[in-house]
Amino acid sequence: MKVLIIGGGGREHAIAWKLNNENNVNKIYCAPGNAGISDVAECLNIDDSDIEKLLQFAKKEQIDLTIVGPEIPLVNGIVDEFEKQGLKIFGPNKECSQLEGSKAFSKEFMIRHNIPTAKYKEYTKLDEAINEIDSFGYPVVIKADGLAAGKGVVIPQNREEAIVTLKEMMSDKKFGSAGDKIVVEEFLKGIETSILAFVDNDTIVPMVSAKDHKKIYDHEQGPNTGGMGTFSPSEIYTEELSKEIEEKVLNKTLEGFKKDRLNYKGILFVGLMITEDGPKVLEYNVRFGDPETQSVLFRLETDLHKIIEAILENRLKDVDIDYKKEEAVCVILTSGGYPESYEKGKIISGLENLDKDVVVFHSGTKMLDNNLVTNGGRVLGITAKASSVEDAAKKVYENINRINFEGMHYRNDIGIEI
Structure with missing residues (x-):
């Protein structure tokens, strides 16, 4: 099958990496992709928000499945446009995507369906x-x-x-x-965590848990970013908490979709604060989280394209979804100055010296004059798995020491108590 992935960050690299290791996926395209993604997919010079050009390409190349990574094309209705042309595309439609596109729409949905929130x-x-x-x-x-x-x-x-x-x-x-x-x-006090879930009209299936770190500096200091690193599973995600979240949040969300006649098919990301009064929803996102995806898909055993096809055909309940027992850590290397202003075009060195079992998901990179250079705020996601989060983190940090680019910044405490 031929697959088109829309987007060009670490999340899309993780999706492409996973599909590249699956049978029946013969060709992967990515629009626009990045330097790392080009190792496993053909990158296209099409902006991820140019719905018309993406549609033309998918029709011309007879793409079997399109997977949407970022939120902007989803909020702008790319799914509706592809479906009008009879093309198979994975992600929620424009109406459902308001759950991320409008904080007010999302909060009103939670209140209306008695989903705990601030x-x-x-x-x-x-x-x-x-x-x-x-x-x-x-x-x-x-x-x-x-x-x-x-x-x-x-x-x-x-x-x-x-x-x-x-x-x-x-x-x-x-x-x-x-x-x-x-x-x-x-302001809610507690421990922040998140859960990604596969969703079709009848079923919501949570993936393995992941903990995301948003603050730019160690010990959760400094401004929020798009995400400085993740590990999976989250240390607070006990079986008891998992059941409570399923009952009070996930099942109520699915019921809400049915009551509001929202034809939700795709990924649902639920940001949560675990408070003294139990879990409360901070936000919904309507796509794979970044960098949670890098840790979660790194552990996913079942073929991703088979899960996606089941969702599109409304038979998610029939799929057994398995994960590797090993635990995973992804640490993001960022450009100096991020999340405020930063420079691009810094030469990246040392990736050839990494251990073979460490995977580098590229977020903001490109090739310039035969050099790999930085091309974004978040640049690379150094990812490894081991028998425990702590061992995986040690492996990641040992390998980060071999990488260098001017202004390189990262947190030292992802998956490690310091």
């Missing part, structure tokens, strides 16, 4: 938000309603910081039109 209020007027901000207490969570590349959530510690954040989002348009409406939430 108290919140929506605002479109800056003055009203400033007048009421103290009522939430501090710290407080302020979210841009629309898509902001994983950076539209800010947690001010006091009134002064909150007012600055509100002005940046609503008045200065730091995140563009994503801040036309904002959501203010109470």
Whole structure:
């Protein structure tokens, strides 16, 4: 079968890597891809948000299955457009993708279906938000309603910081039109975790758990990023907690889809805070998380394309999904200055010196004058598995010591107690 993967980051590299190791997948294309993905797929000079060009390519090349990595094409309705042309595509449609595309839509869905979440209020007027901000207490969570590349959530510690954040989002348009409406939430105390799930119209199947680290510095310090590393399984994801999340969150979410007649087929990412009162949903994403995917797919034993085909045919309940017993760690190497401004084009060296069982998922790389260079904020995901998360982390960090590029930054505490 011929597969087209849409996107060009670490998540898409993990998907391509997994499919490349499966029978029946003869040819993989990736649009636009990156330097690492080009080792396992043919990369196309098509932007991942150019739905028309992607559609033309899929028709011309008679692609059997298209898999959408990032959220923007999903929110913009790529699934609806492909399905109109009779093409097989994996991901939720435009209506369902509002669960990620609009924080307000998502919160309203949770409240309507009695899914535990933080108290919140929506605002479109800056003055009203400033007048009421103290009522939430501090710290407080302020979210841009629309898509902001994983950076539209800010947690001010006091009134002064909150007012600055509100002005940046609503008045200065730091995140563009994503801040036309904002959501203010109470700050939840607890341990953050997430779960990815396969979903069709009748079934929701959680994948193995993963813990994501969003803060740029060790010990959860500094601003939020798109993700600095993950490990799987999450240390807090006990059998008891798993059952509670399935009952209070996943099953209620599936029931909500049915009640609202949302034809949800694809991946659902659920961001959770485990509080004293139990699990509460922080957010939904409508696609594989990045970098959670790098750890989770690294452990997935069952063929991914078989699971996807089952979802599209509404027979997910008939598939046995197995994972390797080994535990996995992925540590992200970023450009200096990320998540704020950073330079591209720094030469990357040392990848040829890594252990053979370590896999490097490329997030932001390209080839320039026969050199592998940086081409994004998040650059590489160094990934390994072992009998325990701690052993996998040691293996990852031993190998990171062999890699170098100017300004290279990473956290030293992913999967390790320091």
